[in-house]
Amino acid sequence: MATNLAVILVAFCMTSAVTMTAAKQLWIGTSPFCDGQPRDCPIFDKTYIRSDKYGDGKMCLTGSKVLCESKPLPHDLRDSPANEINIASYNVFERPYFITHDGQTERTCHIPRALLSRFPELDVVIFEEAFMGGCWYDNQLVSMRAIMAAYGFPYYTETVGSFLDAYFIINGGVFIASRWPITSSVRMQFADSGHADKFSKKGAVYARINKMGSVYHIVGTHMQAQIGDSYDKIRVKQAIELREFLANMKLPSHEPVLIGGDFNCDLNNNPTNANDVISTGMNAEMPEIIGEVRATFDYLTNDVVEPGNTLLEWLDYVVHSRSHKAPKSASLEADRLTADQDITYCNSAPVQPYYVWPWASTCAKVKTTRHLSDHYPVIARFKF
Numbered sequence: 440m441a442t443n444l445a446v447i448l449v450a451f452c453m454t455s456a457v458t459m460t461a462a463k464q465l466w467i468g469t470s471p472f473c474d475g476q477p478r479d480c481p482i483f484d485k486t487y488i489r490s491d492k493y494g495d496g497k498m499c500l501t502g503s504k505v506l507c508e509s510k511p512l513p514h515d516l517r518d519s520p521a522n523e524i525n526i527a528s529y530n531v532f533e534r535p536y537f538i539t540h541d542g543q544t545e546r547t548c549h550i551p552r553a554l555l556s557r558f559p560e561l562d563v564v565i566f567e568e569a570f571m572g573g574c575w576y577d578n579q580l581v582s583m584r585a586i587m588a589a590y591g592f593p594y595y596t597e598t599v600g601s602f603l604d605a606y607f608i609i610n611g612g613v614f615i616a617s618r619w620p621i622t623s624s625v626r627m628q629f630a631d632s633g634h635a636d637k638f639s640k641k642g643a644v645y646a647r648i649n650k651m652g653s654v655y656h657i658v659g660t661h662m663q664a665q666i667g668d669s670y671d672k673i674r675v676k677q678a679i680e681l682r683e684f685l686a687n688m689k690l691p692s693h694e695p696v697l698i699g700g701d702f703n704c705d706l707n708n709n710p711t712n713a714n715d716v717i718s719t720g721m722n723a724e725m726p727e728i729i730g731e732v733r734a735t736f737d738y739l740t741n742d743v744v745e746p747g748n749t750l751l752e753w754l755d756y757v758v759h760s761r762s763h764k765a766p767k768s769a770s771l772e773a774d775r776l777t778a779d780q781d782i783t784y785c786n787s788a789p790v791q792p793y794y795v796w797p798w799a800s801t802c803a804k805v806k807t808t809r810h811l812s813d814h815y816p817v818i819a820r821f822k823f
Contacts, residue, residue, distance in 0.1 A: 678720025
């Protein structure tokens with residue numbers, strides 16, 4: 440089957456020591472009329488250090504700037520043998536502000552520390568719906584990539600579809616962060632999409648990762664959303680596009696290929712579509728699901744899930760290609776990850792295309808929660 444793929448080669452990225460240091464500290468308050476407050480720091484998972492009229496630059500004519508510092512992990516990251524790899528896939532629900540206000544900045548600032556504190560053995564994290572880049576996305580020193588780097592994940596790919604940004608067309612929101620060197624990376628865009636997904640450049644990003652001499656081929660993707668036969672068919676087409684994309688790369692069959700992301704095929708309520716996407720479309724195999732959690736999108740236990748959802752859905756996966764090296768063992772676990780403190784954010788700010796503080800006069804409604812996204816992350820563990 441011929442496909443219309445937009446494929447872009449990109450070099451791998453590594454943060455500098457300057458970026459890693461800066462990600463630990465943030466000055467809040469913009470001169471000349473500064474209004475930085477100690478209460479600002481915890482919102483972004485940081486600790487208040489001090490107040491200053493100058494801070495990181497120009498003097499405040501009124502008020503002060505506040506210096507906030509990132510909190511440390513409770514323990515060091517844990518190494519596993521080179522023949523094992525642990526991968527998280529996490530849809531972080533970070534839509535642009537012109538669509539909605541639902542704590543995008545606050546929640547994504549808390550995600551890196553929460554995730555790595557809970558799973559210090561992780562080697563790779565695939566992020567979905569990171570449309571803006573996470574946390575203080577417009578400050579590249581304090582974006583989610585920079586925070587991940589400060590916590591020991593200094594390698595990452597570009598975002599899917601970021602080369603095709605246009606007015607009211609957003610990128611695909613997927614990128615990969617790694618503890619280990621990414622030696623090459625390629626992105627592709629799906630030819631087929633429908634409904635609201637037409638306004639997002641969905642596709643996939645590939646990363647070749649070298650973990651202590653062992654090569655792993657990792658793919659992150661976010662597939663067609665919505666329920667219905669027509670959307671089921673689009674997901675299958677996207678899965679076939681992805682399989683052909685990998686086939687055209689001619690990756691060595693003796694090396695593992697692992698595909699993760701929000702596939703949007705619901706294993707709980709529509710297992711036929713899940714099988715069509717994963718087994719038939721991708722020619723991939725599901726690991727055994729372990730643990731007590733049996734939904735990654737759960738309106739009963741997660742108050743960030745938007746009202747109106749009434750299904751307990753399993754939408755998030757990490758699978759392995761049958762055309763490549765098979766694991767000796769594999770498991771997949773969903774985790775009800777939460778922050779270790781309350782997060783307060785503006786949950787309604789009509790006609791506000793930019794960030795709104797929870798105590799701003801333009802904020803119509805405030806929400807407090809410990810949930811970090813409308814999805815729960817999944818953790819896959821492979822041994823080869």
